[in-house]
Amino acid sequence: MFPEVNSCYSYEECKATADWLLAQTDVRPTVGIVCGSGLGGLADLLKDQVAFNYKDIPNFPQSTVHGHAGRLVFGHLKGRPCVCMQGRFHLYEGYSIHKITLPMRIFKLLGVETVMLTNAAGGLNHDFKMGDIMIIKDHLNLPGFAGINPLNGPNDERFGVRFLCMSDAYDRELQQLAMEVGQDLGYGDFLKEGVYCVLGGPTFETIAEGRMLHRLGADAVGMSTVHEVIVARHCGMRVFALSLITNQVVMDYDSEERANHEEVLQVGRQRAAQLERLVYTMVTKIVHNNYGLRD
Numbered sequence: 001m002f003p004e005v006n007s008c009y010s011y012e013e014c015k016a017t018a019d020w021l022l023a024q025t026d027v028r029p030t031v032g033i034v035c036g037s038g039l040g041g042l043a044d045l046l047k048d049q050v051a052f053n054y055k056d057i058p059n060f061p062q063s064t065v066h067g068h069a070g071r072l073v074f075g076h077l078k079g080r081p082c083v084c085m086q087g088r089f090h091l092y093e094g095y096s097i098h099k100i101t102l103p104m105r106i107f108k109l110l111g112v113e114t115v116m117l118t119n120a121a122g123g124l125n126h127d128f129k130m131g132d133i134m135i136i137k138d139h140l141n142l143p144g145f146a147g148i149n150p151l152n153g154p155n156d157e158r159f160g161v162r163f164l165c166m167s168d169a170y171d172r173e174l175q176q177l178a179m180e181v182g183q184d185l186g187y188g189d190f191l192k193e194g195v196y197c198v199l200g201g202p203t204f205e206t207i208a209e210g211r212m213l214h215r216l217g218a219d220a221v222g223m224s225t226v227h228e229v230i231v232a233r234h235c236g237m238r239v240f241a242l243s244l245i246t247n248q249v250v251m252d253y254d255s256e257e258r259a260n261h262e263e264v265l266q267v268g269r270q271r272a273a274q275l276e277r278l279v280y281t282m283v284t285k286i287v288h289n290n291y292g293l294r295d
């Protein structure tokens with residue numbers, strides 16, 4: 001019935017990976033963090049670390065992109081048990097969409113309730129500057145329009161429903177918390193909110209593509225996150241996501257600017273400490289089990 005879905009992982013395979021990890025650490029994470037390009041420093045904030053190289057974790061892919069270390073780090077942020085992906089997987093690395101999103105199901109089986117994702121993205125909104133942090137309030141899943149969706153294939157109800165609602169994908173309470181924490185930290189000038197659009201990459205946008213995405217309502221464009229968000233929501237985790245605007249997408253034929261990965265990593269380094277502080281502070285304010293927030 002689903003002839004081309006042999007890249008899917010079964011519930012049992014996901015469980016085997018989660019059980020393997022749980023057998024090697026006492027940390028029982030309720031928060032799962034995914035670090036975007038150049039933003040892996042977040043993992044270094046964890047105390048009492050137990051870290052695994054992706055190559056040693058059963059079923060896990062390897063990171064192949066500069067700026068993605070390829071380690072899964074367990075530990076505590078101010079006493080809160082967390083697990084952090086220091087590096088994520090992208091479609092353009094050649095992995096199946098099921099493989100790049102596998103860690104979300106592992107998070108769920110580890111006991112994670114809230115997922116916090118970060119990424120580097122190009123700014124489309126003319127009001128955005130390099131170094132802005134955008135709270136993602138919604139997304140455009142362009143590969144999804146072409147039938148590329150991580151939930152393709154047989155649905156296992158132990159993870160979630162066949163037809164997933166996406167109008168509430170990004171938790172509004174957490175967006176509000178991010179705004180409040182950001183204001184308290186003095187980030188008002190560079191903390192924005194907007195719509196993230198995912199493309200397959202690895203090419204950056206042409207000028208015509210940038211203009212089109214802007215007209216479609218996207219504020220930023222990148223090559224990740226959305227697929228992870230879909231799978232995280234499918235298995236019932238709360239989702240919060242941030243983009244660091246590392247460059248302005250070129251939308252003018254007279255511009256001399258050229259998008260490049262080195263600049264993405266460089267801007268990541270410049271803003272990393274502030275982005276980490278925002279996520280860290282948010283984690284310390286999230287209370288689990290009742291989905292409430294601390295004062």
Ligand SMILES: O=P(O)(O)O[C@@H]1C[C@H](O)[C@@H](CO)O1
Nearest residue numbers: 036037119120223224261264
């Ligand atoms: O993992 P993220 O989405 O942060 O990585 C972005 C998209 C590409 O992988 C890379 C381009 O510089 O950064």
Ligand SMILES: Nc1nc2[nH]cnc2c(=O)[nH]1
Nearest residue numbers: 120121122221222223264
């Ligand atoms: N697609 C895309 N991804 C990015 N990641 C960081 N910057 C960009 C960009 O300009 N376009």
